[in-house]
Amino acid sequence: MDNHLLKTPLYETHRRYGGKIIEFAGWALPVQYSGILDEHEAVRSRAGLFDVSHMGKLEVRGKGAYEFLQELSTGDIGMLADCRAIYSLLCYPEGGVVDDILIYRFGPEHFFLVVNASNINKDYDWAAQNKTDAVEVTDLSGSVAQMALQGPLAEKILQSLTMANLMDLKFFHIERNIEIAGINCMVSRTGYTGEDGFEIYTSPAHAPNLWDAILEAGRPYRAVPVGLGARDTLRLEAGLPLYGHELSPGITPLEAGLSKFVKLDKPDFIGRAALAAQYAKGVDRTLIGFEMEDRGIPRSHYPVESGGREIGYVTSGSYSPTLKKNIGMALIEAVGAEQGVKIDVVIRNKRMKAVIVRIPFYKKHYKNKRGGIKP
Amino acid sequence: MNIPVDLKYSREHEWVRAEGGRASIGITDHAQHALGDIVFVELPEPGAEFGAGEAFAVVESVKAASDVYSPVSGKITEVNEQLAASPELVNSDPYGSWFVVVELSDPGEFDSLLSAEEYGKLCKEE
Structure with a gap:
């Protein structure tokens, strides 16, 4: 096979x-x-x-590498020291997500991007399209x-x-x-x-x-x-997004609850105008976490309803082995999307009750907290 | 792979145990192994009627939901509520974990089911 x-x-x-x-x-x-x-x-x-x-790896080198990554990503590369990494988004001008990636800084002109396996070619092309001659992008995936x-x-x-x-x-x-x-x-x-x-x-x-x-x-x-x-x-x-589920070209980082990774006050970047406008106006849709109250396991793309009206869909869902409950994330209308609110998840044409809860579902109690966590 | 000789099997990996005019139905060892950890079983209501080949229950592993098809036609007389509370029994004891008991409407359908030997061959081919 x-x-x-x-x-x-x-x-x-x-x-x-x-x-x-x-x-x-x-x-x-x-x-x-x-x-x-x-x-x-x-x-x-x-x-x-x-x-x-299988994760993709792109090396970014050259005198223009820093400015290039500032322009390409929603994170502030200026805050990134040598031998540190950040989680960041690459966005389209309309604000949708090209990919969510890790950016490693090896030196002022040397960076290493870890990208989703399904997006390697798309990311490489996106980088090649948007780079200057002072930047060299090499696909190291597979090596x-x-x-x-x-x-x-x-x-x-x-x-x-x-x-x-x-x-x-x-x-x-x-x-x-x-x-x-x-x-x-x-x-x-x-x-x-x-x-x-x-x-x-x-x-x-x-x-x-x-x-x-x-x-x-x-x-x-x-x-x-x-x-x-x-x-x-x-x-x-852990409430971590998966590209193709919680993130896609049709979903912005603000809708996906990742606003802390979108540095609107840093130098201009691709997608900034659209995201700043969305931020100012407020999002129409938002990513929520929920727990099933009725029996049934939520799965991607199952409809979410409230009072018989469709308000969104499940982006990821599963049985939670740690919590021993059925949980999911869903992208739904932002109005009324508050913790404790009841929603229905439509499972095999049946409305099953669920309640909105906070993300993450599970949070590690570190003995020795070592800085921030990816989302 | 455990395939008891006293049972009949469907191509969709269900087993059938005949008991007079009734039959109990479950999923095979091969099926539970292929599915992985089973965390949810959805059963029909007693009294519901199903034709041969119709989906009558759903098993869900951590990864995905799968239909369970009725190998025979009939009316559901009993459902195994224990599986709702402890779906993992399907993994640990697939041939003890019957899903439903059916009152057969066409006992002749039995002849079209696979013997243990035939089912074993089918599993090897997959």
Whole structure:
């Protein structure tokens, strides 16, 4: 089945660990190993290792790199120091979202963008269209392997494999050129689970050995490999958006509740005029979180109603393994979209009661808070 | 893959256990394995009637919702309420976790169902 699909450097490793391979954004990736519920619980209580090599990587270099990224993204690149990362949006002039990305700053003229797998070509073209001759954009996707070790025991496990002091690596900080299990890596304290953890970048050739070494070091802590299924339930509980669901060319960051990542007072950027106008006027639609009161699991695109009138649709929904409830996010009319308000989710032509709750559904109580969290 | 020889099977991965003029219906070990962790089961009301091949229930894994099709025609006489409270039983004991009991309207339909051996072959081909 996998012949026409792209394979990460860990494809054979996933098969060896019993991963159940599915197609995702053109890639052959494991949806699960032991089971989504098991893997989800492991990340919340211990640690889990994810292959995220399918994520796109664009390198941005040159004298004009800083101004270019200021213009392209909604975040303030002026606030970004060397070896730090920010979460940011790329928007169209109309305010809709091209992609949501991480921007790593290596130096004043050297940046590294981590983008969604499904958007690599679109982002590269968008960057190429909007850049000047003083900027060089290189697609490094496929030549960098990426994995994420996430969970309360992630630091303890990774620390056992390196001389670098990971305790001092703060949230959204980067450590370049460190050795983990004797392999040269870049590490950032970032993730997509709502837990503490790291994303680790290395060369494709070294990825299988690094994967094995991390799981071996994690064995006493019962760390497990984790597939895309639990990656989705973890990010949903943490209220993190997924491109194509909570974000799209037809949804602005303000509608998606990401206004804190839109720096309207920084130098001009693509989409600023439209977003400033929307901000001034107020949004017509807004992203909300909800919990089901009736039995039933909400899924993407199910209609949301209030008093028999359609007011929006579900963007993501699932059974929440941590909360043991059925939860979802929905884009609905902003008027009246307050916590505690009852709504109906239409599941298989039946109206099922739900109540609006705050996002995130699950919030980690960090022992030692290390700065801001991605959304 | 566990495929008990005393049951009949559908191509859509349901099992049927005949008990006089009635039959209990569930989903197979192969089906529960393919679905993964089952977190929700929606059952019909007793008294509802279904034709062979009609969807009569829904199972939801963490990832997706799937219809369960009735391999035979008949009227629902009992539903297994235990599955509503504990859907994970479908994973741990697929052949003990019957969804419904049906009063058969056409016992002849049984002949068109697959034997354990035939069903085993079908699973291998998939």
